[in-house]
Amino acid sequence: MATDSTTDEVATWQVITGSARGAAHRVSGLPNQDAVASQDGSGGIVVAIADGHGHIRHFRSADGAALAVDVACRVASQAAAGLAADATGDEEAERAGQELARAVVADWRAAVADQLEVRPYTVEEQFILDRSADTPVVPYGSTLLVAVIAARWLVCAQIGDGDMLAVRPDGSSFSPVAGDDKLDGRRTTSLCQPDALASFRTGAHDLSQMPLAALLLATDGYGNAQADEPWQPSVGRDLAELAACHDRHWFGQEVPGWVRRCASSEGSGDDATIALLLPGDARDAEEGG
Amino acid sequence: MTSPDPRWLRVPVPGNAGTATEGAGMAQATPYPRMPGGGISRRPLHFIILADCSGGMKGEKIQALNFAIADMLPHLAAWERDQEQAQVFIRAIAFATEPRWHIPDPEPVAQLGWKPLQPVPKGLTNMGPAFALAAQALAPGRIERRALRPAMLLITDGLATDPPGGFEAGLSALMAQPAGKLALRLAIAIGRDAQSAALDRFIGDPGVPVLVADSSEDIADRLVAASLAVSRMSEAGADRGAVARRLLGAPGDLPPNIFDQDTIV
Numbered sequence: 034m035a036t037d038s039t040t041d042e043v044a045t046w047q048v049i050t051g052s053a054r055g056a057a058h059r060v061s062g063l064p065n066q067d068a069v070a071s072q073d074g075s076g077g078i079v080v081a082i083a084d085g086h087g088h089i090r091h092f093r094s095a096d097g098a099a100l101a102v103d104v105a106c107r108v109a110s111q112a113a114a115g116l117a118a119d120a121t122g123d124e125e126a127e128r129a130g131q132e133l134a135r136a137v138v139a140d141w142r143a144a145v146a147d148q149l150e151v152r153p154y155t156v157e158e159q160f161i162l163d164r165s166a167d168t169p170v171v172p173y174g175s176t177l178l179v180a181v182i183a184a185r186w187l188v189c190a191q192i193g194d195g196d197m198l199a200v201r202p203d204g205s206s207f208s209p210v211a212g213d214d215k216l217d218g219r220r221t222t223s224l225c226q227p228d229a230l231a232s233f234r235t236g237a238h239d240l241s242q243m244p245l246a247a248l249l250l251a252t253d254g255y256g257n258a259q260a261d262e263p264w265q266p267s268v269g270r271d272l273a274e275l276a277a278c279h280d281r282h283w284f285g286q287e288v289p290g291w292v293r294r295c296a297s298s299e300g301s302g303d304d305a306t307i308a309l310l311l312p313g314d315a316r317d318a319e320e321g322g
Numbered sequence: 323m324t325s326p327d328p329r330w331l332r333v334p335v336p337g338n339a340g341t342a343t344e345g346a347g348m349a350q351a352t353p354y355p356r357m358p359g360g361g362i363s364r365r366p367l368h369f370i371i372l373a374d375c376s377g378g379m380k381g382e383k384i385q386a387l388n389f390a391i392a393d394m395l396p397h398l399a400a401w402e403r404d405q406e407q408a409q410v411f412i413r414a415i416a417f418a419t420e421p422r423w424h425i426p427d428p429e430p431v432a433q434l435g436w437k438p439l440q441p442v443p444k445g446l447t448n449m450g451p452a453f454a455l456a457a458q459a460l461a462p463g464r465i466e467r468r469a470l471r472p473a474m475l476l477i478t479d480g481l482a483t484d485p486p487g488g489f490e491a492g493l494s495a496l497m498a499q500p501a502g503k504l505a506l507r508l509a510i511a512i513g514r515d516a517q518s519a520a521l522d523r524f525i526g527d528p529g530v531p532v533l534v535a536d537s538s539e540d541i542a543d544r545l546v547a548a549s550l551a552v553s554r555m556s557e558a559g560a561d562r563g564a565v566a567r568r569l570l571g572a573p574g575d576l577p578p579n580i581f582d583q584d585t586i587v
Protein backbone atom coordinates (compact mmCIF):
# COMPACT_ATOMS: atom_id res chain seq x y z
CA MET A 34 0.00 0.00 0.00
CA ALA A 35 1.15 3.51 -0.63
CA THR A 36 -0.21 6.76 0.65
CA ASP A 37 0.52 10.03 -1.00
CA SER A 38 -0.62 13.60 -0.94
CA THR A 39 -0.07 16.77 -2.83
CA THR A 40 -1.28 20.31 -2.73
CA ASP A 41 -2.16 22.80 -5.39
CA GLU A 42 -3.82 26.14 -5.41
CA VAL A 43 -7.32 24.74 -5.66
CA ALA A 44 -7.44 21.68 -3.47
CA THR A 45 -5.32 19.11 -1.78
CA TRP A 46 -5.94 15.52 -2.78
CA GLN A 47 -4.79 12.38 -1.10
CA VAL A 48 -4.31 9.03 -2.72
CA ILE A 49 -4.86 5.82 -0.82
CA THR A 50 -4.03 2.65 -2.67
CA GLY A 51 -4.33 -1.04 -2.00
CA SER A 52 -3.54 -4.11 -4.04
CA ALA A 53 -4.01 -7.78 -3.21
CA ARG A 54 -3.03 -10.97 -4.98
CA GLY A 55 -6.05 -12.97 -6.07
CA ALA A 56 -6.84 -16.22 -4.33
CA ALA A 57 -6.96 -18.00 -7.67
CA HIS A 58 -3.55 -16.58 -8.53
CA ARG A 59 -2.16 -17.84 -5.25
CA VAL A 60 -3.40 -21.35 -5.97
CA SER A 61 -2.09 -21.40 -9.52
CA GLY A 62 1.23 -19.82 -8.59
CA LEU A 63 0.62 -16.64 -10.52
CA PRO A 64 1.90 -13.42 -8.97
CA ASN A 65 -0.19 -10.35 -8.36
CA GLN A 66 -0.31 -9.06 -11.93
CA ASP A 67 -1.85 -5.72 -10.97
CA ALA A 68 0.24 -2.63 -10.44
CA VAL A 69 -0.42 0.76 -8.90
CA ALA A 70 1.59 3.96 -8.67
CA SER A 71 1.00 7.58 -7.82
CA GLN A 72 3.10 10.65 -8.10
CA ASP A 73 3.10 14.25 -7.00
CA GLY A 74 3.60 16.41 -10.02
CA SER A 75 4.13 20.11 -10.23
CA GLY A 76 0.71 21.39 -9.34
CA GLY A 77 -1.15 18.13 -9.52
CA ILE A 78 -1.46 14.55 -8.52
CA VAL A 79 -1.33 11.51 -10.74
CA VAL A 80 -2.42 7.96 -10.06
CA ALA A 81 -2.38 4.90 -12.27
CA ILE A 82 -3.47 1.31 -11.87
CA ALA A 83 -3.02 -1.56 -14.32
CA ASP A 84 -4.17 -5.14 -14.57
CA GLY A 85 -1.90 -7.55 -16.40
CA HIS A 86 -3.92 -10.16 -18.26
CA GLY A 87 -4.03 -13.56 -16.58
CA HIS A 88 -4.07 -15.72 -19.71
CA ILE A 89 -0.96 -17.75 -20.45
CA ARG A 90 -0.47 -15.77 -23.66
CA HIS A 91 0.36 -12.80 -21.47
CA PHE A 92 3.08 -14.48 -19.45
CA ARG A 93 4.87 -11.21 -18.77
CA SER A 94 1.77 -9.22 -17.96
CA ALA A 95 2.91 -8.40 -14.42
CA ASP A 96 5.88 -6.66 -16.00
CA GLY A 97 3.59 -5.04 -18.54
CA ALA A 98 1.37 -3.66 -15.79
CA ALA A 99 4.35 -2.35 -13.82
CA LEU A 100 5.73 -0.65 -16.90
CA ALA A 101 2.29 0.78 -17.65
CA VAL A 102 1.86 2.54 -14.31
CA ASP A 103 5.43 3.85 -14.38
CA VAL A 104 5.02 5.23 -17.87
CA ALA A 105 1.58 6.61 -17.09
CA CYS A 106 2.75 8.45 -14.00
CA ARG A 107 5.67 9.98 -15.83
CA VAL A 108 3.61 11.08 -18.82
CA ALA A 109 0.67 12.22 -16.72
CA SER A 110 2.89 14.31 -14.47
CA GLN A 111 3.92 16.27 -17.51
CA ALA A 112 0.26 16.68 -18.39
CA ALA A 113 -0.46 17.85 -14.86
CA ALA A 114 2.19 20.52 -15.12
CA GLY A 115 0.61 21.77 -18.31
CA LEU A 116 -2.88 21.76 -16.87
CA ALA A 117 -1.75 23.65 -13.79
CA ALA A 118 0.35 26.20 -15.65
CA ASP A 119 -2.00 27.17 -18.42
CA ALA A 120 -5.34 28.83 -18.36
CA THR A 121 -6.66 25.53 -19.60
CA GLY A 122 -10.13 25.44 -21.10
CA ASP A 123 -12.44 22.56 -21.93
CA GLU A 124 -10.91 21.80 -25.28
CA GLU A 125 -7.37 21.92 -23.99
CA ALA A 126 -8.25 19.59 -21.14
CA GLU A 127 -9.90 17.14 -23.52
CA ARG A 128 -6.86 17.27 -25.75
CA ALA A 129 -4.63 16.69 -22.74
CA GLY A 130 -6.41 13.40 -22.14
CA GLN A 131 -6.00 12.32 -25.73
CA GLU A 132 -2.36 13.32 -25.75
CA LEU A 133 -1.86 11.46 -22.51
CA ALA A 134 -3.20 8.28 -24.12
CA ARG A 135 -1.06 8.74 -27.21
CA ALA A 136 2.10 9.26 -25.19
CA VAL A 137 1.35 6.33 -22.88
CA VAL A 138 0.90 3.92 -25.77
CA ALA A 139 4.12 5.04 -27.44
CA ASP A 140 6.18 5.08 -24.25
CA TRP A 141 4.82 1.77 -23.00
CA ARG A 142 5.74 0.05 -26.22
CA ALA A 143 9.19 1.59 -26.02
CA ALA A 144 9.53 0.44 -22.42
CA VAL A 145 8.55 -3.10 -23.41
CA ALA A 146 11.11 -3.06 -26.21
CA ASP A 147 13.76 -1.83 -23.79
CA GLN A 148 13.00 -4.63 -21.38
CA LEU A 149 13.14 -7.21 -24.15
CA GLU A 150 16.58 -5.92 -25.04
CA VAL A 151 17.91 -6.72 -21.59
CA ARG A 152 15.66 -9.70 -20.91
CA PRO A 153 14.86 -11.57 -24.13
CA TYR A 154 12.27 -14.30 -24.15
CA THR A 155 13.47 -17.65 -22.90
CA VAL A 156 13.10 -20.75 -25.05
CA GLU A 157 9.96 -21.69 -23.13
CA GLU A 158 8.48 -18.23 -23.48
CA GLN A 159 9.31 -18.14 -27.17
CA PHE A 160 7.49 -21.47 -27.59
CA ILE A 161 4.31 -19.99 -26.14
CA LEU A 162 4.72 -16.90 -28.27
CA ASP A 163 5.15 -18.97 -31.42
CA ARG A 164 2.24 -21.23 -30.62
CA SER A 165 0.00 -18.23 -30.12
CA ALA A 166 1.38 -16.53 -33.22
CA ASP A 167 1.53 -13.35 -31.18
CA THR A 168 3.70 -10.30 -31.63
CA PRO A 169 6.44 -9.79 -29.00
CA VAL A 170 4.43 -7.15 -27.18
CA VAL A 171 1.40 -9.40 -26.48
CA PRO A 172 2.96 -11.25 -23.50
CA TYR A 173 3.09 -7.90 -21.71
CA GLY A 174 -0.63 -7.23 -22.17
CA SER A 175 -2.23 -5.04 -19.57
CA THR A 176 -5.06 -2.63 -18.97
CA LEU A 177 -4.40 0.87 -17.68
CA LEU A 178 -6.43 3.46 -15.82
CA VAL A 179 -4.80 6.81 -15.14
CA ALA A 180 -6.16 9.98 -13.55
CA VAL A 181 -4.64 13.41 -13.22
CA ILE A 182 -5.97 16.11 -10.94
CA ALA A 183 -4.33 19.45 -11.58
CA ALA A 184 -5.69 22.90 -10.83
CA ARG A 185 -9.40 22.63 -11.51
CA TRP A 186 -9.16 19.68 -13.90
CA LEU A 187 -9.66 16.00 -13.63
CA VAL A 188 -8.29 14.29 -16.72
CA CYS A 189 -8.66 10.54 -17.12
CA ALA A 190 -7.61 7.90 -19.61
CA GLN A 191 -8.47 4.21 -19.62
CA ILE A 192 -7.89 1.18 -21.79
CA GLY A 193 -9.41 -2.14 -20.94
CA ASP A 194 -11.62 -3.28 -18.14
CA GLY A 195 -11.73 -1.95 -14.61
CA ASP A 196 -13.67 1.03 -13.38
CA MET A 197 -13.32 4.68 -12.64
CA LEU A 198 -15.99 6.08 -10.38
CA ALA A 199 -16.33 9.78 -9.70
CA VAL A 200 -18.40 10.35 -6.58
CA ARG A 201 -20.25 13.58 -5.88
CA PRO A 202 -20.78 14.80 -2.32
CA ASP A 203 -24.46 13.80 -2.52
CA GLY A 204 -23.44 10.20 -3.21
CA SER A 205 -24.37 10.14 -6.86
CA SER A 206 -21.63 8.88 -9.10
CA PHE A 207 -20.58 8.60 -12.70
CA SER A 208 -17.79 7.24 -14.82
CA PRO A 209 -15.45 10.01 -15.93
CA VAL A 210 -14.71 8.12 -19.14
CA ALA A 211 -17.17 6.68 -21.62
CA GLY A 212 -18.16 3.03 -21.55
CA ASP A 213 -16.90 0.51 -24.07
CA ASP A 214 -19.22 -2.07 -25.62
CA LYS A 215 -16.26 -4.27 -26.45
CA LEU A 216 -15.79 -5.01 -22.77
CA ASP A 217 -18.19 -7.86 -22.17
CA GLY A 218 -16.83 -8.94 -18.81
CA ARG A 219 -14.88 -11.77 -20.37
CA ARG A 220 -12.54 -10.02 -22.77
CA THR A 221 -10.75 -6.75 -22.56
CA THR A 222 -9.04 -4.20 -24.70
CA SER A 223 -5.35 -3.91 -24.00
CA LEU A 224 -2.22 -1.86 -24.33
CA CYS A 225 -0.76 -4.76 -26.30
CA GLN A 226 -3.25 -4.66 -29.15
CA PRO A 227 -2.08 -3.09 -32.40
CA ASP A 228 -4.71 -0.34 -32.31
CA ALA A 229 -4.43 0.39 -28.61
CA LEU A 230 -4.77 4.13 -29.00
CA ALA A 231 -8.15 3.72 -30.67
CA SER A 232 -9.39 1.75 -27.67
CA PHE A 233 -8.42 4.38 -25.12
CA ARG A 234 -11.26 6.29 -23.53
CA THR A 235 -10.48 9.71 -22.17
CA GLY A 236 -12.38 12.37 -20.30
CA ALA A 237 -11.85 15.82 -18.79
CA HIS A 238 -13.98 17.34 -16.05
CA ASP A 239 -13.93 20.78 -14.46
CA LEU A 240 -13.91 20.17 -10.72
CA SER A 241 -14.72 23.79 -9.99
CA GLN A 242 -18.07 23.18 -11.65
CA MET A 243 -18.55 19.70 -10.27
CA PRO A 244 -16.84 19.03 -6.96
CA LEU A 245 -16.11 15.45 -6.08
CA ALA A 246 -16.17 13.68 -2.74
CA ALA A 247 -13.98 10.89 -4.07
CA LEU A 248 -12.56 9.31 -7.16
CA LEU A 249 -12.14 5.55 -7.28
CA LEU A 250 -9.98 3.64 -9.74
CA ALA A 251 -10.36 -0.11 -9.57
CA THR A 252 -9.18 -3.14 -11.50
CA ASP A 253 -11.84 -5.66 -12.43
CA GLY A 254 -10.93 -7.88 -9.50
CA TYR A 255 -12.64 -5.28 -7.32
CA GLY A 256 -15.77 -4.80 -9.42
CA ASN A 257 -16.16 -8.50 -10.15
CA ALA A 258 -16.33 -9.17 -6.42
CA GLN A 259 -19.23 -6.82 -5.82
CA ALA A 260 -22.53 -8.57 -5.29
CA ASP A 261 -24.65 -5.63 -6.38
CA GLU A 262 -25.28 -5.30 -10.08
CA PRO A 263 -24.61 -2.60 -10.98
CA TRP A 264 -22.36 -2.03 -8.01
CA GLN A 265 -21.31 1.52 -8.75
CA PRO A 266 -24.35 3.35 -7.26
CA SER A 267 -24.12 1.70 -3.85
CA VAL A 268 -20.34 1.97 -3.67
CA GLY A 269 -20.57 5.62 -4.66
CA ARG A 270 -23.19 6.35 -2.04
CA ASP A 271 -21.20 4.62 0.64
CA LEU A 272 -17.93 6.27 -0.34
CA ALA A 273 -19.52 9.70 -0.12
CA GLU A 274 -20.85 8.88 3.30
CA LEU A 275 -17.55 7.49 4.46
CA ALA A 276 -15.62 10.44 3.07
CA ALA A 277 -17.84 12.78 5.06
CA CYS A 278 -17.16 10.91 8.28
CA HIS A 279 -13.56 9.77 8.11
CA ASP A 280 -10.14 11.12 7.39
CA ARG A 281 -7.47 9.71 5.13
CA HIS A 282 -5.82 7.85 7.97
CA TRP A 283 -8.96 5.82 8.40
CA PHE A 284 -9.11 5.09 4.70
CA GLY A 285 -5.44 4.21 4.77
CA GLN A 286 -6.21 1.55 7.34
CA GLU A 287 -9.33 0.23 5.64
CA VAL A 288 -8.53 0.18 1.93
CA PRO A 289 -6.03 -2.70 2.09
CA GLY A 290 -8.67 -4.81 3.81
CA TRP A 291 -11.22 -3.98 1.13
CA VAL A 292 -9.00 -5.24 -1.65
CA ARG A 293 -7.96 -8.31 0.32
CA ARG A 294 -11.60 -9.28 0.72
CA CYS A 295 -12.36 -8.68 -2.94
CA ALA A 296 -9.34 -10.76 -3.97
CA SER A 297 -10.24 -13.58 -1.62
CA SER A 298 -12.05 -16.79 -2.50
CA GLU A 299 -15.22 -15.18 -1.19
CA GLY A 300 -14.90 -12.45 -3.78
CA SER A 301 -13.60 -12.45 -7.33
CA GLY A 302 -10.52 -14.53 -6.50
CA ASP A 303 -8.70 -12.26 -8.91
CA ASP A 304 -6.04 -9.68 -8.19
CA ALA A 305 -7.77 -6.57 -6.88
CA THR A 306 -6.36 -3.08 -6.82
CA ILE A 307 -7.91 0.26 -6.03
CA ALA A 308 -6.70 3.80 -5.85
CA LEU A 309 -8.93 6.15 -3.93
CA LEU A 310 -8.48 9.90 -4.32
CA LEU A 311 -9.99 12.11 -1.68
CA PRO A 312 -10.11 15.89 -1.56
CA GLY A 313 -7.99 17.29 1.21
CA ASP A 314 -10.79 18.87 3.12
CA ALA A 315 -12.35 15.49 3.86
CA ARG A 316 -12.13 15.55 7.62
CA ASP A 317 -8.34 15.69 7.66
CA ALA A 318 -8.25 16.91 11.19
CA GLU A 319 -10.63 14.34 12.57
CA GLU A 320 -9.55 11.10 14.05
CA GLY A 321 -10.91 8.14 12.12
CA GLY A 322 -13.61 5.95 13.51
CA MET B 323 -18.85 7.60 13.96
CA THR B 324 -19.47 6.27 17.41
CA SER B 325 -21.46 3.20 16.53
CA PRO B 326 -21.45 1.04 13.45
CA ASP B 327 -24.16 1.51 10.90
CA PRO B 328 -26.07 -1.80 10.76
CA ARG B 329 -25.63 -1.85 7.01
CA TRP B 330 -21.95 -2.43 7.48
CA LEU B 331 -22.29 -5.52 9.60
CA ARG B 332 -21.45 -8.47 7.42
CA VAL B 333 -21.61 -12.08 8.42
CA PRO B 334 -18.03 -13.26 8.69
CA VAL B 335 -16.86 -15.89 6.28
CA PRO B 336 -15.06 -18.89 7.74
CA GLY B 337 -11.50 -18.98 6.66
CA ASN B 338 -11.17 -15.26 6.27
CA ALA B 339 -8.41 -14.70 8.75
CA GLY B 340 -9.06 -12.32 11.53
CA THR B 341 -12.70 -11.81 10.88
CA ALA B 342 -14.47 -14.88 12.15
CA THR B 343 -14.55 -16.96 15.24
CA GLU B 344 -15.13 -20.52 14.24
CA GLY B 345 -16.25 -23.41 16.35
CA ALA B 346 -19.13 -25.64 17.18
CA GLY B 347 -22.45 -24.07 17.87
CA MET B 348 -23.40 -20.54 17.09
CA ALA B 349 -20.78 -18.52 15.29
CA GLN B 350 -19.46 -15.52 17.14
CA ALA B 351 -20.16 -12.80 14.62
CA THR B 352 -17.47 -10.20 14.29
CA PRO B 353 -18.52 -7.31 12.12
CA TYR B 354 -16.33 -6.47 9.20
CA PRO B 355 -14.95 -2.99 9.12
CA ARG B 356 -16.94 -0.70 6.94
CA MET B 357 -16.68 -1.49 3.29
CA PRO B 358 -18.58 0.34 0.58
CA GLY B 359 -21.21 -1.43 -1.50
CA GLY B 360 -23.58 -4.31 -1.04
CA GLY B 361 -21.09 -6.97 -0.05
CA ILE B 362 -19.06 -9.39 -2.09
CA SER B 363 -19.58 -12.77 -3.67
CA ARG B 364 -17.88 -15.12 -6.09
CA ARG B 365 -18.35 -14.71 -9.82
CA PRO B 366 -21.22 -16.76 -11.21
CA LEU B 367 -20.49 -19.57 -13.65
CA HIS B 368 -23.73 -20.47 -15.41
CA PHE B 369 -23.90 -24.04 -16.66
CA ILE B 370 -26.84 -24.86 -18.90
CA ILE B 371 -27.64 -28.48 -19.68
CA LEU B 372 -29.63 -29.16 -22.84
CA ALA B 373 -30.91 -32.68 -22.51
CA ASP B 374 -32.56 -34.67 -25.28
CA CYS B 375 -35.85 -36.02 -24.00
CA SER B 376 -37.17 -37.23 -27.32
CA GLY B 377 -39.07 -40.48 -27.59
CA GLY B 378 -35.91 -42.35 -28.46
CA MET B 379 -34.48 -41.65 -25.03
CA LYS B 380 -37.05 -43.75 -23.23
CA GLY B 381 -36.03 -46.61 -21.05
CA GLU B 382 -32.41 -47.33 -20.29
CA LYS B 383 -31.03 -44.20 -21.95
CA ILE B 384 -32.98 -41.67 -19.94
CA GLN B 385 -32.27 -43.61 -16.78
CA ALA B 386 -28.59 -43.61 -17.58
CA LEU B 387 -28.68 -39.90 -18.40
CA ASN B 388 -30.43 -39.05 -15.15
CA PHE B 389 -27.93 -41.13 -13.25
CA ALA B 390 -25.05 -39.53 -15.10
CA ILE B 391 -26.19 -35.97 -14.47
CA ALA B 392 -26.82 -36.73 -10.82
CA ASP B 393 -23.33 -38.22 -10.70
CA MET B 394 -21.77 -35.23 -12.44
CA LEU B 395 -23.16 -32.58 -10.13
CA PRO B 396 -21.05 -33.56 -7.09
CA HIS B 397 -17.96 -33.30 -9.28
CA LEU B 398 -18.88 -29.75 -10.15
CA ALA B 399 -19.71 -29.00 -6.53
CA ALA B 400 -16.35 -30.38 -5.42
CA TRP B 401 -14.57 -28.25 -7.98
CA GLU B 402 -16.55 -25.25 -6.80
CA ARG B 403 -15.36 -25.88 -3.25
CA ASP B 404 -11.77 -26.43 -4.28
CA GLN B 405 -11.22 -23.44 -6.51
CA GLU B 406 -11.13 -19.80 -5.55
CA GLN B 407 -13.13 -17.92 -8.09
CA ALA B 408 -16.49 -19.20 -9.25
CA GLN B 409 -19.88 -20.13 -7.93
CA VAL B 410 -21.56 -22.63 -10.23
CA PHE B 411 -25.23 -22.27 -11.10
CA ILE B 412 -27.11 -24.95 -12.98
CA ARG B 413 -30.03 -24.66 -15.33
CA ALA B 414 -31.45 -27.34 -17.57
CA ILE B 415 -33.57 -27.46 -20.69
CA ALA B 416 -35.38 -30.65 -21.64
CA PHE B 417 -36.03 -30.70 -25.34
CA ALA B 418 -37.98 -32.90 -27.69
CA THR B 419 -40.41 -31.53 -30.25
CA GLU B 420 -40.55 -28.42 -28.08
CA PRO B 421 -38.13 -27.30 -25.41
CA ARG B 422 -39.05 -26.57 -21.83
CA TRP B 423 -37.14 -25.47 -18.79
CA HIS B 424 -36.46 -28.38 -16.51
CA ILE B 425 -34.55 -26.12 -14.12
CA PRO B 426 -35.61 -22.59 -15.04
CA ASP B 427 -33.77 -20.56 -12.45
CA PRO B 428 -30.06 -20.76 -11.75
CA GLU B 429 -29.59 -23.22 -8.90
CA PRO B 430 -26.37 -23.31 -6.89
CA VAL B 431 -24.77 -26.62 -7.78
CA ALA B 432 -24.00 -27.44 -4.18
CA GLN B 433 -27.70 -27.31 -3.28
CA LEU B 434 -29.14 -28.96 -6.35
CA GLY B 435 -30.89 -32.27 -6.13
CA TRP B 436 -31.40 -33.62 -9.64
CA LYS B 437 -35.02 -34.16 -10.55
CA PRO B 438 -35.14 -36.95 -13.14
CA LEU B 439 -35.92 -36.07 -16.73
CA GLN B 440 -38.78 -37.85 -18.46
CA PRO B 441 -38.86 -38.65 -22.17
CA VAL B 442 -41.63 -37.22 -24.29
CA PRO B 443 -43.51 -40.05 -26.00
CA LYS B 444 -43.00 -39.75 -29.76
CA GLY B 445 -41.15 -36.51 -29.15
CA LEU B 446 -38.77 -35.37 -31.88
CA THR B 447 -35.23 -34.04 -31.48
CA ASN B 448 -35.69 -30.39 -32.38
CA MET B 449 -32.55 -28.62 -31.20
CA GLY B 450 -33.07 -25.15 -32.65
CA PRO B 451 -35.85 -24.11 -30.28
CA ALA B 452 -33.77 -25.33 -27.35
CA PHE B 453 -30.90 -23.10 -28.44
CA ALA B 454 -33.30 -20.18 -28.77
CA LEU B 455 -34.64 -20.81 -25.29
CA ALA B 456 -31.12 -20.85 -23.87
CA ALA B 457 -30.36 -17.66 -25.78
CA GLN B 458 -33.12 -15.87 -23.91
CA ALA B 459 -31.50 -16.79 -20.61
CA LEU B 460 -28.13 -15.48 -21.77
CA ALA B 461 -29.37 -12.12 -23.01
CA PRO B 462 -27.76 -8.97 -21.62
CA GLY B 463 -29.46 -8.07 -18.40
CA ARG B 464 -30.41 -11.71 -17.79
CA ILE B 465 -26.85 -12.72 -17.00
CA GLU B 466 -24.53 -10.78 -14.76
CA ARG B 467 -21.86 -8.67 -16.40
CA ARG B 468 -19.35 -10.11 -13.98
CA ALA B 469 -20.32 -13.70 -14.73
CA LEU B 470 -17.64 -15.99 -16.05
CA ARG B 471 -18.05 -17.31 -19.54
CA PRO B 472 -21.09 -19.60 -19.38
CA ALA B 473 -20.97 -23.26 -20.25
CA MET B 474 -23.49 -25.25 -22.25
CA LEU B 475 -23.68 -29.01 -22.53
CA LEU B 476 -25.84 -30.59 -25.20
CA ILE B 477 -26.67 -34.27 -24.74
CA THR B 478 -28.50 -36.17 -27.43
CA ASP B 479 -28.98 -39.64 -28.77
CA GLY B 480 -30.10 -38.72 -32.24
CA LEU B 481 -29.83 -36.45 -35.21
CA ALA B 482 -31.58 -33.11 -35.17
CA THR B 483 -35.09 -33.34 -36.56
CA ASP B 484 -35.75 -29.62 -36.85
CA PRO B 485 -37.88 -28.48 -39.77
CA PRO B 486 -35.91 -26.70 -42.51
CA GLY B 487 -34.16 -23.66 -41.10
CA GLY B 488 -35.15 -24.43 -37.54
CA PHE B 489 -31.75 -25.58 -36.33
CA GLU B 490 -30.01 -22.64 -37.97
CA ALA B 491 -32.50 -20.12 -36.59
CA GLY B 492 -32.03 -21.38 -33.06
CA LEU B 493 -28.26 -21.49 -33.34
CA SER B 494 -28.24 -17.99 -34.80
CA ALA B 495 -30.32 -16.72 -31.89
CA LEU B 496 -27.81 -18.24 -29.49
CA MET B 497 -24.82 -16.82 -31.33
CA ALA B 498 -26.49 -13.41 -31.45
CA GLN B 499 -26.10 -13.15 -27.69
CA PRO B 500 -22.56 -12.21 -26.64
CA ALA B 501 -22.69 -14.67 -23.77
CA GLY B 502 -24.01 -17.39 -26.06
CA LYS B 503 -21.30 -16.82 -28.60
CA LEU B 504 -18.60 -16.85 -25.96
CA ALA B 505 -20.02 -19.82 -24.07
CA LEU B 506 -18.02 -22.99 -23.72
CA ARG B 507 -20.22 -25.29 -25.75
CA LEU B 508 -19.75 -29.03 -25.44
CA ALA B 509 -21.79 -31.91 -26.81
CA ILE B 510 -22.21 -35.54 -25.90
CA ALA B 511 -23.55 -37.98 -28.46
CA ILE B 512 -25.14 -41.08 -27.02
CA GLY B 513 -24.21 -43.62 -29.63
CA ARG B 514 -22.04 -43.17 -32.72
CA ASP B 515 -25.12 -42.49 -34.83
CA ALA B 516 -25.79 -39.34 -32.88
CA GLN B 517 -22.41 -37.84 -33.74
CA SER B 518 -23.32 -35.35 -36.42
CA ALA B 519 -22.24 -32.23 -38.19
CA ALA B 520 -25.03 -30.47 -36.33
CA LEU B 521 -23.27 -31.09 -33.01
CA ASP B 522 -20.01 -29.79 -34.45
CA ARG B 523 -21.82 -26.65 -35.52
CA PHE B 524 -23.25 -26.22 -32.05
CA ILE B 525 -19.75 -26.51 -30.57
CA GLY B 526 -18.46 -24.11 -33.20
CA ASP B 527 -14.85 -25.02 -32.67
CA PRO B 528 -13.09 -27.65 -34.79
CA GLY B 529 -10.58 -28.10 -31.99
CA VAL B 530 -13.22 -29.40 -29.60
CA PRO B 531 -14.57 -32.86 -30.45
CA VAL B 532 -18.01 -34.26 -29.77
CA LEU B 533 -17.78 -36.64 -26.83
CA VAL B 534 -19.27 -39.98 -27.77
CA ALA B 535 -20.83 -42.34 -25.29
CA ASP B 536 -20.85 -45.69 -27.02
CA SER B 537 -23.20 -47.15 -24.48
CA SER B 538 -25.43 -46.02 -21.66
CA GLU B 539 -22.65 -46.96 -19.27
CA ASP B 540 -20.36 -44.45 -20.97
CA ILE B 541 -22.65 -41.48 -20.41
CA ALA B 542 -21.50 -40.86 -16.85
CA ASP B 543 -17.83 -40.89 -17.85
CA ARG B 544 -18.42 -38.45 -20.69
CA LEU B 545 -20.40 -36.13 -18.47
CA VAL B 546 -17.66 -36.11 -15.88
CA ALA B 547 -15.10 -35.36 -18.60
CA ALA B 548 -17.28 -32.52 -19.86
CA SER B 549 -17.77 -31.07 -16.40
CA LEU B 550 -14.05 -31.28 -15.70
CA ALA B 551 -13.35 -29.52 -18.99
CA VAL B 552 -15.79 -26.77 -18.16
CA SER B 553 -14.37 -26.26 -14.71
CA ARG B 554 -10.69 -26.39 -15.71
CA MET B 555 -11.26 -24.07 -18.64
CA SER B 556 -12.94 -21.58 -16.34
CA GLU B 557 -9.95 -21.27 -14.07
CA ALA B 558 -7.78 -18.18 -14.13
CA GLY B 559 -4.97 -18.38 -16.62
CA ALA B 560 -6.10 -21.74 -17.96
CA ASP B 561 -4.49 -23.05 -21.12
CA ARG B 562 -7.75 -24.16 -22.64
CA GLY B 563 -6.09 -25.85 -25.55
CA ALA B 564 -4.19 -28.12 -23.19
CA VAL B 565 -7.35 -28.82 -21.21
CA ALA B 566 -9.24 -29.72 -24.37
CA ARG B 567 -6.48 -32.07 -25.48
CA ARG B 568 -6.21 -33.76 -22.12
CA LEU B 569 -9.86 -34.11 -21.17
CA LEU B 570 -11.70 -34.11 -24.44
CA GLY B 571 -9.17 -35.80 -26.66
CA ALA B 572 -8.87 -32.79 -28.92
CA PRO B 573 -6.23 -33.21 -31.63
CA GLY B 574 -2.94 -31.60 -30.72
CA ASP B 575 -2.38 -30.17 -34.16
CA LEU B 576 -5.63 -28.24 -34.14
CA PRO B 577 -5.65 -25.65 -31.36
CA PRO B 578 -9.18 -24.94 -30.20
CA ASN B 579 -10.45 -21.43 -30.76
CA ILE B 580 -11.20 -21.29 -27.07
CA PHE B 581 -7.49 -20.80 -26.57
CA ASP B 582 -7.94 -17.27 -27.79
CA GLN B 583 -10.80 -16.32 -25.56
CA ASP B 584 -10.91 -14.51 -22.26
CA THR B 585 -7.86 -12.50 -23.20
CA ILE B 586 -7.90 -9.47 -25.41
CA VAL B 587 -10.51 -8.27 -27.83
